[in-house]
Amino acid sequence: MTTQDLTAVEAGAAGNPAAPAPGARQVWRRLRAQRAAVAGTAVIALLVLVALAAPLLSAIEGQNTTAYHPELVDSASGGVPLGSFGGISGDHWLGVEPGTGRDMFSRLVHGAQISLAVALGATLVQILVGVGTGLAAGLGNRFVDNLLSRVTDVMITMPALVFAIALMAVVPDSFPRPLLLALIIGFVAWGSISKLVRAQVLSLKSLDYVAASRLAGSGTWRIARRELLPSLVAPVITYAALLIPANMVIESGLSFLGIGVKPPTPSWGQMLSSANTWYEADPAYVLLPAAMLFISVLAFTVLADGIRTALDPRAASRLRIGTGRKREEAAS
Amino acid sequence: MIRFLLRRTVSAAVVLLVLAVVLYAVFYLAPGDPAQLSCGPKCSPAQLVQIREQMGLNDSVYVQFWHFLQGIVTGHDYSTGTGTVHCSAPCFGQSYRTGELVSDILVAKLPATASLAIGAMVLWLLLGIGTGVLSALRRGRPTERLLTGLTLAGTATPVFIIGILLLMLFCSVLQWLPYPSYVPFTDDPQQWAWNLLLPWLALALVESAKYARLTRSSMLETLAEDHIRTFRAYGVSERAIIGRHALRAALTPVIALSALDLGTMFGGALLTESLFNVPGLGQKLVQSVELKDLPVVVGIVLVMGFAVVIANAAADVLYALADRRVVLA
Amino acid sequence: GPKDSGGAKASTDAKPAKGGTLYVLNNQAQEDFDPARLYTSGGGNVPSLVYRTLTTRTRANGAEGSKVAADLATNTGEPSKDATVWTYHLKDGLKYEDGSPITTADIKYGIERAFAAELSGGAPYLRDWLIGGAAYQGPYKDKNGLASVETPDARTIVFHLNKPEGEFPFLATQTSFAPVPKAKDTGTKYAEHPVSSGPYKVIKNENNGEHLVLERNPNWSEATDDQRKAYPDSIDVQSGLDQAVINQRLSTGTGKDAAAVTTDTNLGPAELAKVNGDKALASRVGTGHFGYTDYIAFNPKVKPFDNPKVRQAIAYAVNRTTVVNAVGGSSLADQATTYLPEQASFGYTPYDPFPAGKTGDPVKAKQVLAEAGYPNGITVSLTHDVTKADEQGPEVATAVQDALKAAGITVKLDGQEHKAFSEKIHNVSTEPGFFLTGWGADWPSGGPFLGPIFDGRQIVKDGSNFNNAQLDDPAVNKEIDEINKLTDLKAAAVRWGALDKKIGEQAVTVPLFHPVYKRLFGKDIKNVVISDWTGVLDISQVSVK
Amino acid sequence: MSAATDSAVDPAATAGLAEPLVEVRDLVIDFPTASGTVRAVDGLSFRLEAGGALGIVGESGSGKSATAYALLDLHRGTGARTGGTVRVAGTDVLGADDTELRRLRGGRAAMVFQDPLSSLDPYYAIGDQIAEVYRVHVKATRRAARERAVQVLDRVGIPDAARRSRARPHEFSGGMRQRALIAMALACEPRLLIADEPTTALDVTVQAQILDLLHELRAETGMGLLLVTHDLGVVAGSVDDVLVMRNGTAVERGAVSAVLDDPREPYTRALLAAVPQVDAARPVVLVKQRTGDERKAAVEAPLLEAVGLRREFGKRQDTVTAVDGVSLTVRRGETLGIVGESGSGKTTLGRMLVRLLDPTAGELRYDGRDIGKLGDKALRPLRRELQMVFQDPVSSLNPRRSIGESIADPLRAAGELSDKAVVERVRELLERVGLEPDWYHRYPHEFSGGQRQRVGIARALAPAPKLIVCDEPVSALDVTTQAQVVALLGELQRDLGLSLVFIAHDLAVVRQVSDRVAVMRAGKIVEEGPADAVYDSPQHAYTKGLLAAVPVLDPVESAVRRASRKGLAEV
């Protein structure tokens, strides 16, 4: 349902493990050569900055996320903000929220914190769990592989959103919500990355250099660390870059369904779900969080695309006619 | 083929069983008393005791789970007070809250979900493949750059944002369409389609972006393959090469992926159903999770899991049919 | 106050006529359609088209509509002197949809069904009031029946109560008092095709009440029913619709939607903004009031709320304007300082023990807090429901949080998932100290409003407890008993009002607001009646012709 | 006249016979890449008269394929830049418009590619693919086209062509696929056939069949042939003229016999010298002089002994027996060569010998001890004594680790040496295999194929093993590099007293290095003995066939052999 399948399909292509690894500097150069990726990176940098400086920005504006301003809304008309485009004014740079009159700018910049923190945290969890299980399945004996593969299937079968909803309800409320969200999204949606890692490990395992390492007397752990993990870095990074925006979408989806972070902590998805009915009376209320979410997800997606291109060994030689196989040798 | 089916069935059963166990465990641990749920808000303790007895909640979890499994295999008889009703074979029990048979709920909610999923799939395949082929054909030209930008935007937009924007545009600003409310196909096919148009569009726009990218990249991949070079070297026109050879190969992963996506959607496109008020499985699931109505949750998720498992197998079969080199095992 | 109750003027001019189909667009499915499971005030809206009960609510606009009227019975009940025995006689010529006569044995059977565990749900009163009710297991398990309900003949039914209940006629409006012919009882399946005693019969009940089609019941006679008008020939109830969709469709009103109403959907805040700017649309909005109060509840067993001064400080600090805005603004909620709703039938007596003004009095609150021993402020945790747009939801909670901040009270929000929230606050062992809740009366009287909430004997230790304050004040208990004995409801109302004030001064709750209902109806709808009992457009009165 | 020339107006036919079939003048081909432009062909000129056969040879990357593609301007649309003039069958290829070019491609000049598996669309039946191409050039009904397809398939020797034409490519063997591609080329009766390494991916016996087929077709239809290959043996028997390419330019051209017999250019001479000759005995320099005692000891105590070794893959009915009861011995200090065609089980056997694979049955004795069933742990101490050099220089080195680290692996795993000593030893090893010790920190992609193979050898040497199994160590290298690596192996063996198992499909290479040779076929060893005995007087019919199929450098001898093969086939 989500971008996850896509990422699986696309990231799979990035992993030709036998291909020569472009060095970090080379990747960086190739990344910089893509204008879109540079723009994406810039947007993300800005976003991170905004998220980190959210309290400061609010303070500069002179507002906070929780203060109610009943005087700025028309109580008799359902609380629609007074003034144009959601009540934009010198005091409230992006207007106020209908009903409560809370400051939109403060809420939006604070929302960035949640979106980023949850998306990054969840991705980290997914990578740890996914790489761990994928490696274990790929390297373990048949029993371990079967067991882990079944569990992975279940994780993939179960839509992340459903599982997350169920789990959110079980965990005590005292648990910090952003952390919980990151953990739950992470623990729910690691299936495809695990599958990817397992497939990579299986194909790497059949390569001669792994056999050579065995002949050199290396044990399984040593092979995993020395021979496999370095080769997994590229596909895993590619995949992780695609997971971040996907996780952002899941987080906002959960918040949209009303089970994300708890008020008064602002989050974009949550704002959108309240804004859902307001698109006629106060379009600004819808458009602002929608735009923030869209831009962030887009920036991450673009960057992920860029990273994939940069890490893709074939990107270097786009021209291909002739006896492809030999050329790659010759080129390398 | 028979071995393939057999193996698939066994592994599907295992996956579904694990799913059921996990859900049961999660919900068993969750706070909330099913008897309370059934009894309603102002329920007396005496009544609770009676209801607990009636619903078999005094048994241990294991016994309850065992009964649940039994119901799936052999069906179950329920007392109506004046007599019994038989809930036939795949019986997922009764809703804690309303006492409805879960199978009835599933049957009632499936049409909406299926309408949404199938319609959206048709649309996203058309849109996605069309865009993908076009951008592969026009590679390096402005058209491709435009399409690439659009599909990128599509993949980056959560479905509920597209949904809200569509509602805003078509229902509020332009007022071309009614605010969608589901009408069953059997009641009025035209209204059915008319009301599902926006949810279809929302899902299709998001999904088609993915398919466009997939089509495009596997098309380009195929176009770079050696056998395409052969046909070029024999004077076959580019149009024929793309139409007959490249598209054929590119469609294989597209078809397989759409089988998977369709499977997932049969469990309900949660956000879309909730945003557009499509009374399908997804919406019911969200409600039931909120209400801790375990039997309904388990029933829906199992159906969902079943659909995904079937879809997985279907994807493999489609793959094998499309590409005879693949051996089913 | 409810000065503007009732349908808008435009629609009351035209004369209603019989015929046509009325469409009802609802959000919630009529899931509990079985009369034994139903828990509604005054017999419900759609159900009362199918089920007649011993008594019913008066179908009239505003305050007039909060009175009890006879339905199947010849009058609203004949009490014994101490109001522990109530006797009813049936009218002549009452028939089911199949033409067979309605007897008191069927009413007794219907009441007994409400005790069956198979048919869980329903109101607790029968169990609490009828002698032997607490132990009775329902007709399926206990064939001997409930002895405290006697049917000396087919037209007479006598109820023996374990305590005086002057408001028994109100209870007799509930659907458990509808007749169910034993021979036609299909247990849990009964709701699929209940046997109608009312003006309409059920033709279709799809997906457990999601879609109901009702048609005129030829065996119902207007002569025996002076309350239901039954103008349309058929009624089609479609539910499961999104609230925004319902309002959108009603406001556009094309095609069938012109003859449509809703019985469960309010205009939302966002829609109000639109309606307010559109005269034609505004004329199609009915305003209703239902006896409901949303309030802050305290559990005085939990520190620091055992200290009345702390509770008072909160009462002073509350900003009711932001709270009202949080639930949709002044059109959708009235600020409340009393516990009882502003309706005569409840015995409304205005008072404001801790005047906070419209926007709170943080200065006074600070001072009281200092008196309580917290000169430097205090940190407390407010438990609420996380369900959005709920009256106990996060919006109200954050409004309270924001208001209390000014008084030096730091509020930590403890949002709970809907089910967990309701279980937590209704269980004495888990009940938090400071939370949002609300109460609606089962009928328009002070009894069902104050009794369950403040009667010390109704503290339930091992089940759902609604006496959140766990108030067990002998004086209060005694007064409740005294008023319950009164069968003169006017006199009773005055004493309920006085009791409300007395309890209010203890600051065990802080009333916040009474919701106001704004209901949109279709262009062709005539004879709009909204009573103060239900606050909802009464579909037994509307016509589409 | 054929259908093809009937329907299309052929400008070449009217232009008279004077014009050559192919005329290339000052051809330049540039490939723009991320790291600058690569000039693949640089001012090449040559002609091919109608009905003639020209061979283009040269080492890998010399621009052979790029040139061949230019004849049909397959570079068009790929971003490559072409310059100069190319005329094929009367068409100015580089200047022609798309329609004209399409008419040329497949119609008057057809091309056969190297890799027969990937050169056909896996989704369509072979007959349909041929028919599709036919219909591009000839107005014909679908049915007629199918019939034509069957006809040409039959012509190239596909048995039961009507039925087999409905098969998809994966149902054909490599040789059959190459025949099908040739059939496709024949479909429109072109006047020129361009074959780019048509046999490189095939076994010797199949290669011989395909070359014979091309020869036959040429004789029969009179079409011109342009054969691109790196194998001098292949040109010797198949073409009249030869063009030797190096770095995109022609270094020598002339009649094939003249060039091969008496090369004028040193480059050509080097190419020729590097080609291993199957009939040349093992060069004396490589034979280690052994004392009689040593010999005796070796005979008495074999280092490694396999008895009835067997290996199956797959489960139940899908079982493939890759190695089927092989018994052999490897003595101390000797080289055992193993030859056999693709799929005969050589790799599987080799991997079992070093215990990378578990034998399904049989015994494997190392130093008298059965190691066939030892577990991973128990094997650990033995690992260093049994090493392997792999075929593919790409996948046998971890691209993400420096070559020094890869070589150091066994030393570190043993954990006996200090870090500094390890580095020192690796530097020694690098020097030993002819690489710069300072290249320790370089990554595999910075090396050529031959250099990488040296790294692989250094890694195998690192733990001071007793036995090294070399699995096709030179098959992926071009002839000159091949010769260097083979020489290195021989030298090492002599100096270090190693035992070698040398696996290859190339009979000549095996002969060069082996003391004894085992011939494998379908998992079994069909013949075994001292190298000279096996090569000079093969006993088994399979070995004889194998030897007869090896291309020879002498065009005359080549013709003789072709005749004798034909004789064999017709008997």
Ligand SMILES: Nc1ncnc2c1ncn2[C@@H]1O[C@H](COP(=O)(O)OP(=O)(O)OP(=O)(O)O)[C@@H](O)[C@H]1O
């Ligand atoms: N598409 C391309 N992009 C960049 N360089 C290329 C491309 N195709 C060929 N080259 C380069 O052009 C040169 C000649 O390549 P070509 O394929 O003609 O060699 P070849 O003689 O056929 O070699 P081989 O025997 O390996 O097939 C090589 O250096 C190769 O790297």
Ligand SMILES: Nc1ncnc2c1ncn2[C@@H]1O[C@H](COP(=O)(O)OP(=O)(O)OP(=O)(O)O)[C@@H](O)[C@H]1O
């Ligand atoms: N891992 C495997 N699983 C299944 N079959 C295998 C496997 N490895 C080899 N085989 C099969 O075993 C047979 C022998 O393979 P092997 O690789 O040993 O041949 P080879 O002589 O080395 O061939 P080549 O010259 O092509 O390398 C082949 O039919 C091959 O398909």
Ligand SMILES: [Mg+2]
């Ligand atoms: Mg080549």
Ligand SMILES: [Mg+2]
């Ligand atoms: Mg091999």
